[in-house]
Amino acid sequence: MKQAALPSASEALALRDRPEPASALSAVATLAWRAMLKIKHVPFQLFDVTITPIMFTLLFTYMFGGALAGSPDAYIQFLLPGILVQTILFITVYTGVGLNTDIQKGLFDRFRSLPMWQPAPILGALAGDLFRYSVASLLIIVLGLVLGFRPAAGLVGVALAFLLVLLFSFAISWLWIIFGMLVKTPESVMTTSFLFLMPLTFASNVFVELSTMPTWLQAIVRHNPVTHLTSASRGLMHGTPAAAEVLWVLLAAAAIVAVSAPVALRMYHSER
Numbered sequence: 622m623k624q625a626a627l628p629s630a631s632e633a634l635a636l637r638d639r640p641e642p643a644s645a646l647s648a649v650a651t652l653a654w655r656a657m658l659k660i661k662h663v664p665f666q667l668f669d670v671t672i673t674p675i676m677f678t679l680l681f682t683y684m685f686g687g688a689l690a691g692s693p694d695a696y697i698q699f700l701l702p703g704i705l706v707q708t709i710l711f712i713t714v715y716t717g718v719g720l721n722t723d724i725q726k727g728l729f730d731r732f733r734s735l736p737m738w739q740p741a742p743i744l745g746a747l748a749g750d751l752f753r754y755s756v757a758s759l760l761i762i763v764l765g766l767v768l769g770f771r772p773a774a775g776l777v778g779v780a781l782a783f784l785l786v787l788l789f790s791f792a793i794s795w796l797w798i799i800f801g802m803l804v805k806t807p808e809s810v811m812t813t814s815f816l817f818l819m820p821l822t823f824a825s826n827v828f829v830e831l832s833t834m835p836t837w838l839q840a841i842v843r844h845n846p847v848t849h850l851t852s853a854s855r856g857l858m859h860g861t862p863a864a865a866e867v868l869w870v871l872l873a874a875a876a877i878v879a880v881s882a883p884v885a886l887r888m889y890h891s892e893r
Contacts, residue, residue, distance in 0.1 A: 648741035649748060656749020659719065670757045674708045678764055681828060689829060694769045701765040702782060702854040703827030706847060708761060709754050709790045710822060714814035716750050717797030718807045725806070733890070740886055747794055754790055758783050774860035782857040785870055789850050792874035795881035802888045821847045846873055 678701070686696030720743070723729050732742045762770075762779060772779050801810050824838075825847040831839055842848055849869045856863020 645738040645741065648737040649745045652741050652745025653748035653752075656719065656746045657752050659749075670712065670753055671760060673711070674704065674757055674761045675764060677708065678704050678761060678768070682768055685828075697765060697768050697770045698859070699830075699855070700828065701761065701770045702858050703825075703851045704765075705758060705761050705782070706786055706851045706854055707822045707827050708757050709786050710793060710818060710847065711815075712753055712757055713750070713790050713794045714797050714811055714818070715753070716746055716794040717799075717801030717810040717814060719746055720798055720801040721804065721807045721810050724802065739890060743798060743885065743889060746798075747791060750794060751787065751791065754787055758786070772858040772860075774858055778858045778860055782854040785853055785857065785867060786850065789846075789870055789874045792877040792881075795878060795885050798885040799881060799888065802885070821845060825851060827851050846870075849873070 681700055681704070682693045682697050686693035686700070690696035690699060720729075723732070723742075733739065762783075774781075797810065797814055800813055804810055804813060824842055825845045826842065827847065831842055831848070834842060849866050853863050853866035853870050855861070856866060
């Protein structure tokens with residue numbers, strides 16, 4: 622029996638159908654999974670998600686709770702929404718750090734050369750970071766419940782506050798993406814980010830009531846975006862009026878994304 626002739630290499634390649642390019646959603650999901658896997662290979666990133674929130678919550682609750690609110694049990698009701706805000710905002714810097722690391726390793730140019738939806742690397746990194754924010758938030762809330770935190774608005778209020786913090790953190794992350802493409806090293810991204818975040822979080826109502834501050838300082842702290850976010854989160858968790866604060870946070874987040882996202886994407890596509 623005569624054996625059929627095998628096709629040549631060029632004929633074999635010509636007969637193969639080219640695979641369909643990945644959809645935008647598939648590309649974003651793949652790169653989001655990559656961002657989460659980076660935590661496994663860089664365990665230090667897990668430190669800020671787990672150990673840091675525990676340290677801050679325990680430290681301020683038991684060392685300062687009695688002096689600031691009369692008892693740790695009373696202070697945790699005030700503190701926990703603020704700690705949630707502070708912790709998640711600090712974690713947002715890793716978006717810029719991760720992007721800058723990819724740039725230094727050459728993955729930046731590799732991603733831009735691949736036949737995929739080009740915003741996917743940035744949106745995938747942001748989606749992966751949302752997972753990191755969620756882990757940190759869940760840890761803080763569970764620890765708070767163990768320490769005696771009792772939100773008057775129940776699970777619904779806590780969930781709404783969490784979503785609000787998540788939304789604002791997503792907006793802030795775009796700023797660190799811009800920084801990640803402007804500076805030369807990941808360490809520079811970290812340093813620059815904390816130069817902004819430290820004053821914003823500590824010069825706010827995260828740890829103490831606005832009314833306890835000097836008048837001149839109140840005027841500054843009152844206009845701090847972290848103050849608005851913290852007040853909105855407390856209001857949602859404890860069922861107190863917070864509509865004006867929530868609206869302010871939503872508008873601020875929308876404005877930040879509207880300005881910074883196009884700039885970040887334009888910088889990502891431009892030649893370096």
